[in-house]
Amino acid sequence: MEKKTLFDKIWDAHVVRSVPDGPDVFFIDKHFIHEVTSPVAFLNLEKRGIGVLYPERTIATPDHNVPTVDQEKTIKDKLSRMQVEKLRDNCKKYGIELHDLGSAHHGIVHVIGPELGVTQPGMTIVCGDSHTSTHGAFGAIAFGIGTSEVEMVLATQCIMQSKPKRMRITVDGELGKGVTSKDIILYIIAKISAAGATGYFVEYAGSAIRNLSMEARMTICNMSIEMGARGGVIAPDETTFNYLKGKQYAPKGEAWDKAVAYWKTLQTDEGAEFDKEYHFEGSDIEPMITYGTNPGMGIKVIDSIPTTEGMEGSNKASFMKSLDYMGFAPGEPIKGKKVDYVFVGSCTNGRIEDIRAVANFVKGKHKADNITAWIVPGSREVEKLAHEEGLVKILEEAGFELRQPGCSACLAMNDDKIPAGKYAVSTSNRNFEGRQGPGARTLLASPLTVAAVAVTGEITDPRDIF
């Protein structure tokens, strides 16, 4: 029998037909939409005079531009309000399930999908958002698409896709103290670069990955796009099944047993071939932080910013432009740099486990005076748990400001902006120029490192203050 990778098994089962010297017609099981990348898709459906083929396969929530204060009131920003209202109108018109602001399951689309149990192994999942790769943590093929493709999925439940190549990244061994899944993925991206997996779909494997919780696996798959990959997948196992069991949309009773039996087949066959493989040792990974303007520009917190030795031409020029933007010099240590803001949140690290990690760390401590600390839960469910577990009290006593769920300062479409020139250490996914506000300087790190920075007011190794 042909030996297949997990990725091949799921992909091949969703090909309606292959176009000769062209893409596959690729069937989509679940489609998530939000207010920013869907309005033009709906508008085009209207222009064409066609409807939504399978409305029950699409789930909506407003997350990108929503305010994180006073969500119960009318949105002040006119354009944001129009987008959210448009989403409501379109969901009503076409019969699409909407988790609106203030409802029990409102939140960032990549946080609520798994929480609701919509995300399941073996599925194909798309959304007009590149961090759709998050859902790959469940053994699903999940990736971001453009608005034209959102329109295609609404109209036909399919998109035209050429099959990516296969890459496997194996991380074996134990992780050291203070090292989290965020450090694993920042380490991998620093090793293979921000474009190192372009053209590939990645499977993450190895004992260090297998030992991670679902939340931690989601953090890894989430950032697959930051090395250019279409997506990342982790084979489902007992951790996956335990997470899903009892969730609202998870199968129940006999259907559950049948589903689990199928999910257990979703493994890469022994001897199946990948187009590219990388191996890393968990013990080599230490707390990481980025110093530049793409997620590949990352180092260990204890290391110095690279020098320009060996760099040439446009490579060197691009590197220096990055450092100029950040206000850093080649070769200087990153530890001890003053910071102005910390942000805990986003589809990368806005889950309950992340909030717990930060709360445990700052318990009985207080943020430094020079720090403004925002904590934005990924969903209402996360917010509710954080209250119930007493985490909110701990965080507020430590000087953190808790806001309401949304994408928030990860991309600063709402008012949660880092001012120009200020430094933010953030649990989010992108350190691009201006990502957190025009002129803002972003350093990406794990929730633990962010907590340590909040307490000291400067770039800090979390292991120094355990």
Added chain:
Amino acid sequence: MPYDKFNVLKSAVVPLSRENVDTDQIIPARFLKATEREGFGDNLFRDWRYDVEGNPKPDFVLNDTTYSGKILVAGKNFGSGSSREHAVWAIYDYGFRCVVSSFFADIFKNNCLNIGVLPVTVSPEFLDKIFAAVEADPKTELEVDLDKQSITLLSTGDAESFEINTYKKENMKNGFDDIDYLLNIKGEIEEFESKG
């Protein structure tokens, strides 16, 4: 939606040699708050093009009248990051019909092909030749021939072929998008879905 057919494009170029240009630079998130696809070109490369007061920055290439044309030539790993199609809408709306680089991010490339902007991947050496030629003479023209899958630097005659699959090529030549194809096989899709 339907777009202008693409056959042969002969044009001067706008050079942007910087590498790893992400879609947040092409169009920052705060300009994505529209419900229609109009006017995005005004905010193309917004924060590189204008200062905080909205004054053009003279050192940015789009503000330099020496350069013009329908072809944007960019450093490697162009279009990384967010899947926002608005980035390509901004490029199209500004007046570009073709982007040339030695390496494109996947989603960006798909988005280009879906709305009628031709992404042309050339070798790093050819890209360097283009940048050098444009630096020597800003009026240097490129000719991009979709049918022949060739790109030619007219001042020197240097040429390269580029890849595009037959399906996408025919779409671009005719101004079709994928949805036309998908709607034509709706019955087959419904049958596939019902087998669940």
